[in-house]
Amino acid sequence: VSVDNNDVRELSVQWLRAQIGLVGQEPVLFNTTGYNTLVGERGxxxxxxxxxxxxIARALIRNPGILLLDEATKGRTTIIVxxxxxxxxxxxxxxxFKDGKVVETGNHSELMKKKGHYYDMVMLQSDGDEEKDFSKDKLSREVSIRSEKDEDDEDLVIPSEEEEAASQDTxxxxxxxxxxxxxxxxSITAASLCALSSxxxxxxxAVILGDFVD
Structure with a gap:
């Protein structure tokens, strides 16, 4: 592993750590450290x-040369897991990666053309997204059909004079x-008694507590 064509084993560990900003999946925060942020005990x-x-905000304020984001930008290298x-x-x-080894390298277009491990994973996730979109579209179509039927039924119903009179506010x-x-x-009496007691x-x-305090 090299940084700017320099072997990391030849670099100062303290200097190298100062150049790296790391944001893990479960960062641990402490109350009022650095920026006096109230986050509760251990966040x-x-x-x-x-x-x-x-x-992430604290890491960006530091402006590190290398920013490492675990599951979660010019002039810096960003590594995303x-x-x-x-x-x-x-x-x-x-x-x-497969079994701890790098099996493919390239950008999205290059890896899709290779039709290897990356291509298989993209297709697998795309199929899941398409199934979700299909179920949403099917549900929305069913809802729209039902609403159209309800509107048609409402158009066919002609209220009588008695119903119109009954529907008026009185x-x-x-x-x-x-x-x-x-x-x-x-039931009303029982509910009223319960409400009064509550x-x-x-x-x-408050009265009893006030007597004790006095």
């Missing part, structure tokens, strides 16, 4: 993606509402 209050975005091939489609060089008195709910008086709980607790 527990943030999701994995949020922690990774903060780590990816399983989703669409994220590396436009990179300059793609290295295909003022209903409070006592009429009570009369309509009379058969459910047992509402009294917090004020009663």
């Amino acid at each position: 527990a209050s943030l999701s994995g993606g949020q922690k990774q975005r903060i780590a 990816a399983h989703r091939l669409s994220t590396i489609r436009n990179v300059d060089v793609i290295y295909v 003022d209903v008195s409070f006592f009429r509402v009570i009369k309509l709910n009379a058969p459910e008086w047992k 509402g009294f709980a917090m004020p009663l607790f």
